[in-house]
Structures are given as C-alpha cells and as structure tokens.
Amino acid sequence: VFFHEIFGHRVEASRQRNSDDSQTFSGKLNQPVLPSFLSVVFDPTLQKIGNIELMGHYAFDDEGMKARRVTVVEKGTLKTFLMDRAPVHGFDRSNGHGRAEPGYLPVSRQSNLVVESSKTVSNDRLMDLLRDEMRKQHKPFGLLFDNIEGGFTTTSRGSANAFNVLPNVVYKVYADESRAPELVRGVDLIGTPLTAFAKIMATGDKVEVFNGVCGAESGGVPVSASSPPLLVSEVEVQKKAQSQETPPILPAPTQTRK
Amino acid sequence: MSNRALTAAAAAAFFLIAGWPALSSAPAAQQSPLIGAMQDELKRSMAEMRVKGEPPPYYIEYEIDDTWSLRASARLGAVVEDLMSRGRSLRVQVRVGDYSFDSSRFVTMDRAGSGPSADATMSAPLDDNYDVIRRQLWLATDAAYKRAISIYAKKKAAFQNRSATDVLPDFSREPPVETDLPAAVAPLKSSEWAARARQISAAFTSESGIETGDAFLTDVRGTSYYLNSEGFKAVTPIAMAFMRVSAEAQAPDGMTVRDLFTIVENRLEDLPPMSDLLSRARRLAARVSEGRAAPIGEDFTGPILLEGTASAEVIRQALVPLMLARRPPDAENPRFAPGGQSTPFLTRIGLRVLSESFSASDTPSLKAFDGRPVAGAYAIDDEAVPAKDVRLVEKGRLLTLLTSRTPQKNLPRSNGHGRAGGAQAGVFQMQSLLAIPASELKAKYLELLKVQEKPFGYIVRAVAGPGDVQGTGPGGPVILEAVKVTPDGKEEPVRGLRLGGIPSTAFRDILEASKERTLFSYRLNFATAASVVVPNLIFEELDIQRTREIGQKPPVVPPPALN
Numbered sequence: 001v002f003f004h005e006i007f008g009h010r011v012e013a014s015r016q017r018n019s020d021d022s023q024t025f026s027g028k029l030n031q032p033v034l035p036s037f038l039s040v041v042f043d044p045t046l047q048k049i050g051n052i053e054l055m056g057h058y059a060f061d062d063e064g065m066k067a068r069r070v071t072v073v074e075k076g077t078l079k080t081f082l083m084d085r086a087p088v089h090g091f092d093r094s095n096g097h098g099r100a101e102p103g104y105l106p107v108s109r110q111s112n113l114v115v116e117s118s119k120t121v122s123n124d125r126l127m128d129l130l131r132d133e134m135r136k137q138h139k140p141f142g143l144l145f146d147n148i149e150g151g152f153t154t155t156s157r158g159s160a161n162a163f164n165v166l167p168n169v170v171y172k173v174y175a176d177e178s179r180a181p182e183l184v185r186g187v188d189l190i191g192t193p194l195t196a197f198a199k200i201m202a203t204g205d206k207v208e209v210f211n212g213v214c215g216a217e218s219g220g221v222p223v224s225a226s227s228p229p230l231l232v233s234e235v236e237v238q239k240k241a242q243s244q245e246t247p248p249i250l251p252a253p254t255q256t257r258k
Numbered sequence: 259m260s261n262r263a264l265t266a267a268a269a270a271a272f273f274l275i276a277g278w279p280a281l282s283s284a285p286a287a288q289q290s291p292l293i294g295a296m297q298d299e300l301k302r303s304m305a306e307m308r309v310k311g312e313p314p315p316y317y318i319e320y321e322i323d324d325t326w327s328l329r330a331s332a333r334l335g336a337v338v339e340d341l342m343s344r345g346r347s348l349r350v351q352v353r354v355g356d357y358s359f360d361s362s363r364f365v366t367m368d369r370a371g372s373g374p375s376a377d378a379t380m381s382a383p384l385d386d387n388y389d390v391i392r393r394q395l396w397l398a399t400d401a402a403y404k405r406a407i408s409i410y411a412k413k414k415a416a417f418q419n420r421s422a423t424d425v426l427p428d429f430s431r432e433p434p435v436e437t438d439l440p441a442a443v444a445p446l447k448s449s450e451w452a453a454r455a456r457q458i459s460a461a462f463t464s465e466s467g468i469e470t471g472d473a474f475l476t477d478v479r480g481t482s483y484y485l486n487s488e489g490f491k492a493v494t495p496i497a498m499a500f501m502r503v504s505a506e507a508q509a510p511d512g513m514t515v516r517d518l519f520t521i522v523e524n525r526l527e528d529l530p531p532m533s534d535l536l537s538r539a540r541r542l543a544a545r546v547s548e549g550r551a552a553p554i555g556e557d558f559t560g561p562i563l564l565e566g567t568a569s570a571e572v573i574r575q576a577l578v579p580l581m582l583a584r585r586p587p588d589a590e591n592p593r594f595a596p597g598g599q600s601t602p603f604l605t606r607i608g609l610r611v612l613s614e615s616f617s618a619s620d621t622p623s624l625k626a627f628d629g630r631p632v633a634g635a636y637a638i639d640d641e642a643v644p645a646k647d648v649r650l651v652e653k654g655r656l657l658t659l660l661t662s663r664t665p666q667k668n669l670p671r672s673n674g675h676g677r678a679g680g681a682q683a684g685v686f687q688m689q690s691l692l693a694i695p696a697s698e699l700k701a702k703y704l705e706l707l708k709v710q711e712k713p714f715g716y717i718v719r720a721v722a723g724p725g726d727v728q729g730t731g732p733g734g735p736v737i738l739e740a741v742k743v744t745p746d747g748k749e750e751p752v753r754g755l756r757l758g759g760i761p762s763t764a765f766r767d768i769l770e771a772s773k774e775r776t777l778f779s780y781r782l783n784f785a786t787a788a789s790v791v792v793p794n795l796i797f798e799e800l801d802i803q804r805t806r807e808i809g810q811k812p813p814v815v816p817p818p819a820l821n
Contacts, residue, residue: 248400249307253299253392 001210003115004225005153005163006193007040009216011072012097013081014107016088021155024193028078029090034197036076037119043069044096044111055211055222056112063098063106070095075118084108101219110214115227117203126204126231127173133201133233134175143237144171144181145189150212153193163196165189166240187237196235204229293493295392296320296485303352303399304487312407316360317353317429318487320395322346322382325480325496325785326445328526330452333472335460340452342445348382348394352402354410358427359417361410363587363664416590426585430663430671434489437638441495443480451475451526458532461539462505465547469817471505473539477526478785490642496785497524498633502726503539505546512809515549515753517542517738518726519567522633522779522787545739548751555742555752558802560712561769563703565696565794568718568739570778573688573792575724575735576760580611581620581650582681583659583666602762603656604667610654613768615692618651620660620675622684627791633779634685634789638674645674645684654766678782687791690771696794700747702770703796707745714744716802721757723780731806734758758801767798 009015010024025033034040044067047057058067063085071079083091084098084107099109121129127144134142147169155161166188171181207228213220300318308314324346331339353360380398383390455473462471477499484492504518519538523529564572580603603611612618622645625635638644641663649657660683661669662676675681694702700717707715720739727736734757741749772794779789 246404248397249309249403250302250396250400253302253389253396 001148001151001165001212001225002189002196002230003040003227004110004113004210004212004214004223005151005165006191006196007034008042008110008113008225009153009155010193011078011081012108012110013083013088013091014086014217015155016081017086020157024155024161025078025081026089030077030079032076033078033194034073034076035119035200037117037203038073038200039071039075039116039118040073041069041071041114041116042082042097042111043114045069046112046114049114049207049209049226052209052211054112054209054224054226055213056110056224058099058111061094061096061098061106062100063094065094065096065098067096067111070097082108082110099218099221101221104217104219107216107218109216109218109221110223110225113223113225113227115203115225117228120203120205120228123204123206123229126202126229129202129231130173131175131177133231134173137233139175141172141174143184143187144173145169146171148210151189160192162190162192186240186242188240190236190238196232199233199235201231201233203227203231290483290493291386291388292322292324292391292483293485293491295388295395296322296483299392299395299399300485300487303396303403307399307403309404309407313354313410315352315354315403315406315487316356317351318399319349319351320483320485321349322391322483323349323480323496323785324384324483325478326443327784328446328448328451328475328477330448330455330476331472331474332452332455332459333470334463335456337452337456338472340448342448344384344445346382346384347379348398349379350395350398350402352399352406353429354403354406355428357429357431358425359414360428361406361413362428363585364409364413364416365587365589366409366412367590412590413588416588426667427665427670430665432488432490432641432643432663432672435492435638435642435644436490437492437494437642437644439494439637441481441497443495445479446477446526451477454532454535458503458535458539461536462543464540465543467507467547467550468543469506469508469813471539471543472503474500474502474504475526476500479525484642486642492638492642494638498781498785498787499523499526499528500781501526501529501535503535503542504726505542507546507550508810508812509550509552509753510812511554512811513554513754513807514809515546515552516727517546517549517720518722519720520723520726520780522781522789524631524633524787528631528633545751549753552751552753554754554804555716555737555740555802557804558714558716560710560799561703561706561715562797562800562802563699563715563717563794564797565699565717565719566776567778568721568737569795570776570790570792571721571723571735572757572760573686573795574778574780574788574790577688577765578683578686578788578790580762581618581660581683581686582675583661583669584680585664585666600666601659603659607656607658607668609656610766611656611762612651612654612688612765613690614654615690616651616654616688616768616771617649617691618686618688619647619649620683620686621647622674623647624685624687624789624791627775627777630777632685632777632789632791633787634683636677636684639672639676640678640786641672641676643672643674643676648673648675651688677788678786682782682786683788683790685789685791687775689775689793690768693771693773693793696772696774699770699772699794699796700743704743704745704747706769706796707743712745714742716752716755717741717743717749718757730756733803733805734760734801736805737802754805754807755802756805758803760800764797764800768795769798770796 082097083095098106100106145167151165153163329341458473501521660675662681721735737755
C-alpha cells in the first residue's frame with residue numbers, strides 16, 4: 001500500500017498530461033527516484049505470487065490492448081510510465097494499462113505492482129537493523145506496521161501532495177530487546193513522496209501481497225501490490241480520526257427467546 | 259413512561275382492525291420473531307435506557323419493512339432490465355421531551371439537510387433470527403437516543419431565545435391501535451414481466467420517426483411490521499406496482515416530442531389486460547409520430563378545458579397539496595430551515611376555496627371505483643393511525659385539512675393521513691352538484707370562447723407528472739397532449755406547451771365539471787400510492803406557456819434500418 005499510494009499513482013501517465021497535477025516524476029525520466037537496490041515492475045500477466053492470487057491480473061486492458069510486464073523503475077532509475085492510448089511526451093504507445101470500471105472511460109492505472117529488492121536481509125536481521133537505527137537516533141522505540149487496511153494520496157497541485165497509509169496492526173518495538181513488542185492502535189502513516197523514498201534503508205526477504213480495489217477517476221479497478229518489508233529510517237505518524245460516540249448505554253441483549 | 263403505564267394504556271385503548279383484503283388469503287397469524295425482537299428491545303429500552311442528567315426517551319418507534327422488489331424495463335422490443343431483489347429495512351425513531359415539546363421536527367446545524375428527526379434507516383437481516391435482529395435494534399436505538407438527546411438540547415437552547423408565537427405541540431396523542439393484516443407474499447417471476455415490457459415497448463417500432471420507446475415496470479410487495487411504545491402495533495401488507503410507458507421523437511426543428519402514460523396499482527396483476535396496454539402504447543406511438551409535424555402552440559391566458567388524466571394530474575399537483583396540514587420543521591439556524599411552507603389553506607378553513615357547486619373529500623376506504631381497484635386506498639397510515647374518510651370541502655367551503663400526528667394550527671389530531679413522511683392524501687375525490695355529461699362539456703367550452711371573444715382555446719388531454727419530463731425549464735406541469743380548438747369546434751394537435759403556475763385561488767373559478775370522473779393513481783414513495791377521482795374541468799382562467807427547451811439538432815445519420 002505504501003508503494004501503491006506514494007509511488008504507483010505518480011507514474012500513471014495520465015497524471016503527467018494534466019497540467020493541474022503535481023507531476024512528481026515528469027522530469028525525472030532516466031534519473032534515480034528510488035534507492036538503487038529497488039526496482040518496481042507492474043505486471044498484469046502475473047497470476048500468482050507464491051500461493052496468493054493477484055487481483056491486478058488481466059489479459060487485455062480496457063482499451064483492448066494486450067497486457068504486458070512494464071518495468072517502471074530499474075535499479076532505482078525511472079524508465080517509463082504506465083501508459084494508456086493517450087500519448088505523453090516521449091511515449092506514444094500504450095503499454096496495456098488503460099483501465100476502468102465498467103461505465104467509466106479508461107485512463108492509465110496500476111495493475112500488479114511488484115517491488116524487487118537486491119538488498120534483502122532476513123526479516124530477523126531487519127529487526128536488528130531497526131533497533132540499531134533506534135539507538136543511533138536515540139529513540140526508545142520504533143514502530144512495526146504489520147497490516148494495513150488501505151490508504152489514499154492526492155496528486156493535484158492545489159492541495160498538499162501527501163499520502164496517508166492506514167495501518168490496522170501496529171507494534172511498538174523497543175530498543176531494549178528484552179522488552180516484547182506491544183500492540184498499539186490509533187496511528188496512521190503520513191508524509192510526502194520524495195522524502196519518504198529517500199528514507200528506505202533496506203528490505204526484508206519475505207514478499208507480502210496486498211490485494212485491493214483502487215479508486216480513482218476511472219472508477220474502482222482491482223489491483224495488487226507486493227513488496228518485501230521495508231526499513232524506513234524516518235516517517236511521520238499521526239493520530240487516527242476517532243469517533244466521539246460513547247459506548248452503547250445498555251449492555252447487548254443476551255437472552256435468547258425460548 | 260414506565261412499562262406498567264405502557265401496558266395499561268395499551269390495554270385500555272386497544273381495538274382491532276380486520277377484514278381488509280390482503281395480498282392473497284392470509285395464513286393463520288403467526289407471531290414473527292421480528293415482532294418478538296422488536297417488542298423485547300423496545301420494552302427494555304423504554305425501561306432502562308438513560309443517560310444521567312438527560313431526559314429519558316418518552317417515545318420509541320420501530321418499523322421493519324420486508325419487501326420483494328421487481329424492476330423490469332424494455333426499449334423498442336428489447337429487455338433492458340430484469341431484476342428481482344428482497345430486502346428488509348429497519349427504521350428506529352426515539353423522541354425525548356414530551357408531546358408538547360420534543361426532539362423531533364428540528365434541523366440542527368450539523369445535520370442540516372439530512373432530515374429533521376432523530377431516526378435512522380438501515381438494512382435488517384432477512385433471516386428470522388431473533389438474536390441478530392434484536393442486537394441490531396439495540397444498536398440502532400442507542401444511536402437514535404443519543405441523537406435525540408443532542409437535538410433536544412439544541413432545540414431547547416434555540417427556543418429559549420425566541421419569543422413564543424403560536425406554540426403548537428410537536429406530537430399528537432392518539433389512542434393505540436393494533437392492526438393485524440398479515441398477507442402471504444408470493445414473489446413474482448421478473449422474467450414474465452420483462453417479457454411483457456418487451457412486448458409493449460415493441461409497439462414503438464411500428465411507427466416511423468420514433469427515436470426511443472420504453473416500457474418500465476416495478477412492483478414492491480411484502481409486509482410492514484410496526485411497533486411503538488404507546489401500544490400501537492401493526493402488521494400490514496406493502497403492495498405497490500408502477501408502470502410507465504414513454505416514447506420520444508424529434509421534430510424537424512429539433513424540439514423533443516414526447517408522450518407517456520403511467521399506471522399505479524397495488525400489484526402488477528391488477529394492471530389492465532395486455533390487449534388494453536398494447537392499444538394504449540400504439541395510440542401513444544401514433545401521437546408521438548404525428549406530433550413531430552404538429553405546430554408549436556402559443557402562449558394563452560383564458561378558459562381551459564382539462565380532460566381525463568390531465569384534469570387528474572392538475573388536481574393532484576396543484577390542489578391536493580393545498581389540502582395537507584403539513585408543518586415544516588424548525589431549524590437551529592433559520593437561514594438553513596428546510597424549504598416548504600404551510601399550505602395557504604390553513605387560514606381559509608370556513609372560507610370558499612372551490613366553486614360553490616363543488617365538494618371534495620379524501621376517502622381511503624374507497625377500494626374500487628368503476629370496477630377498478632383503487633391503489634391509494636389503505637387501512638392505516640404510516641403512523642399506524644386508522645385512516646379516516648374526511649370531508650374536506652362542502653359547497654365550495656373548506657371544512658378541514660388532511661392531518662398526521664404532527665399538529666397544525668386548529669388541527670391538533672391526526673385523521674390518519676400521516677403517509678410517506680408527512681400529511682398526504684389517500685383517495686382524493688372531487689365532484690360538482692351541477693355536473694353535466696362529458697360530451698356536453700366541449701360545447702360549453704366553445705360557448706365560453708365565443709362569449710369571451712377568444713379566437714381559439716386549448717383542450718388539454720394529458721400532462722406530465724412531476725419529474726416525468728426533464729429539461730423543459732421552470733413553470734407548471736408540462737402538457738403531453740393538447741389540441742388548439744377554434745370556436746367552430748375544429749381541433750388541431752399542438753406541441754411545446756406547459757401550464758403556467760396555478761395559484762391556489764384558481765380553483766374558486768372552476769366553471770364546469772363532467773359527471774364522468776377519472777380514477778388516477780400516483781406514487782408517494784417506493785411503496786406508497788395515492789389516488790384522485792376527478793371530473794373533467796373547465797377553468798375560467800389558466801395560463802399556458804411555451805416550454806423553454808434547449809433543442810438538440812436531429813441525429814446526423816438516419817436511424818439504422820430495422821431488421
């Protein structure tokens with residue numbers, strides 16, 4: 001979800017055409033945009049990773065173009081965009097990513113996002129690195145985001161170009177290894193895209209898949225994002241929106257009628 | 259109110275309605291787990307639900323509507339929709355305060371536009387699972403109570419700052435009634451009705467020049483379960499069917515030529531026979547096709563003859579709303595008060611509102627008229643109050659208005675017309691002591707044109723319902739079928755007209771009415787119908803205007819040839 005929101009939406013070609021869009025990556029072709037140990041591919045031809053089926057799989061896109069694997073970032077360098085049939089500067093052909101919900105006009109959208117890393121360590125080792133970083137930054141604890149329910153981002157120029165990622169399972173990990181991680185609640189990940197990428201330090205070796213439905217101007221389309229765990233040296237968190245409602249006044253009815 | 263008081267009040271005042279014809283033969287009434295769950299949670303909430311320092315609920319109301327919905331449509335002989343669904347909706351209302359001043363009828367700033375009352379509608383489980391239904395009632399009641407407390411506090415604060423004028427109670431006291439009219443609901447086969455829609459819409463392929471012709475059918479049937487803390491309890495059938503047949507063509511000048519008819523019944527099975535529907539569709543097709551060549555009518559002010567459904571639609575849209583004792587909610591910020599004013603007839607009780615020979619009434623007990631079922635007839639209203647037949651106008655003078663449990667000035671009690679979210683009509687009837695046969699009405703009209711030295715007049719035969727026709731600009735009802743008539747009796751079809759706004763005083767100057775009356779039914783919401791039974795009418799003066807429609811150029815290439 002982190003990559004889908006922060007990176008994926010910004011390499012959709014239709015966003016490079018809209019003059020109101022921030023076009024984070026428009027001028028960055030063939031320049032480094034991610035740490036050099038990371039590559040990002042979008043592969044709608046991929047049906048599964050391991051045993052997990054991928055929702056972003058399709059044979060043809062919604063403009064009738066054959067689906068194909070597109071390497072958007074190779075070893076940290078931006079190579080291309082996700083293309084529908086509307087050309088942008090430097091790219092005049094579709095690469096099979098014109099997608100839409102039935103009833104909408106297709107625009108360039110994501111498919112199966114796969115983050116590939118050449119700097120992987122075991123997940124245990126990643127935890128050690130996290131603790132090292134805490135000590136270096138003199139922090140008593142770090143956060144481990146284990147599961148995520150979704151996220152959103154804005155890419156227009158008129159608004160803050162920020163992302164929100166909404167985790168639902170978060171652990172507080174202490175620098176002191178003898179203290180067990182504690183389950184905590186009520187935080188969201190926030191930030192701005194370019195800063196966030198620069199802070200990725202390393203990745204784990206166990207790839208995990210998030211299947212979901214992505215909503216944008218051409219409706220909801222099924223997508224997936226797969227990535228190994230990421231160690232990020234710094235990211236901002238904010239308190240989750242919370243309801244002011246008090247718990248129910250009466251206890252739940254329990255008696256079953258005979 | 260304590261539980262004991264609740265039971266006592268209920269026992270003292272119960273009476274029972276029976277014998278209303280149900281959807282089909284009613285099975286032996288079996289206590290549904292729905293009613294059981296509603297009763298148990300209502301009792302518990304009234305007795306125990308309290309927030310310290312805040313008023314307890316004085317009134318709780320539950321309603322679960324269990325419905326089968328059918329929707330089928332077809333265009334030019336091809337099925338477009340064929341849907342069948344089942345659903346249960348739950349509505350909970352909680353009031354705090356008392357009958358004279360409570361948490362209802364108030365729009366707070368944070369909820370502006372989202373409805374005035376502290377009630378919530380959500381879906382309920384289809385399975386008759388007592389535990390799950392009760393659990394949902396528990397949460398819905400809790401939420402509704404908390405909202406009621408918050409609205410009540412704001413309402414009290416707002417009213418403390420206002421000088422009291424015309425203080426009316428918020429809710430009327432009514433004797434509790436139990437109504438038990440269970441009906442076995444047999445769902446329809448949507449494919450059969452889709453096939454009929456196909457057949458009817460195919461009528462439009464026979465006429466040249468028609469761009470599109472549609473037949474649309476819906477049917478909602480089921481059971482409504484209603485319970486409140488005063489001891490009202492009702493199990494009643496839900497039954498409404500709707501048919502709309504419409505066609506559109508384009509005149510050479512780009513104006514859209516359209517015509518349609520709608521039929522509302524209790525059930526699709528009550529529709530007129532297919533042979534009738536098909537011939538109506540064919541006549542509609544012929545009118546639309548010929549209408550393309552008809553001249554555009556002219557603005558006109560003067561006597562108008564309204565016939566058949568045109569008369570019924572005009573009465574339903576312009577006169578019936580005046581008979582409803584509605585009371586718009588108050589608002590925290592009066593600038594955001596939801597629009598809508600009380601009827602001007604509120605101050606005209608005892609005065610003449612129709613021509614002297616006219617009487618009017620609302621008779622929800624009228625189940626059949628002229629051998630046809632009357633869709634607007636009902637036994638109890640949406641507040642479970644038994645429907646009363648109400649004489650509204652005698653010799654042109656207004657006697658009273660139609661009321662719900664929201665009191666209005668000098669109208670403190672409900673007469674069983676709380677329907678579809680406010681006071682509404684059931685079966686509105688109007689007639690004249692001096693009625694003449696419909697065949698003589700045209701001669702009278704021509705005479706009138708001669709006396710007034712009018713070179714021509716209009717006979718209006720069909721007008722559109724609200725929302726039936728879009729994009730025609732502001733004004734009164736859009737005319738679907740009208741002829742220009744000269745004093746010698748010659749008729750010429752015209753297009754592109756609508757009625758102007760109809761003032762409430764126009765009905766005092768109705769000159770003539772026919773003996774024959776037209777039954778016409780219309781929808782109040784997805785499950786509630788109302789009917790009017792009215793004669794053909796000659797108004798002394800109405801405005802007719804041209805529609806202001808932004809015309810599109812006709813299609814660039816001719817239609818593809820039909821196979």
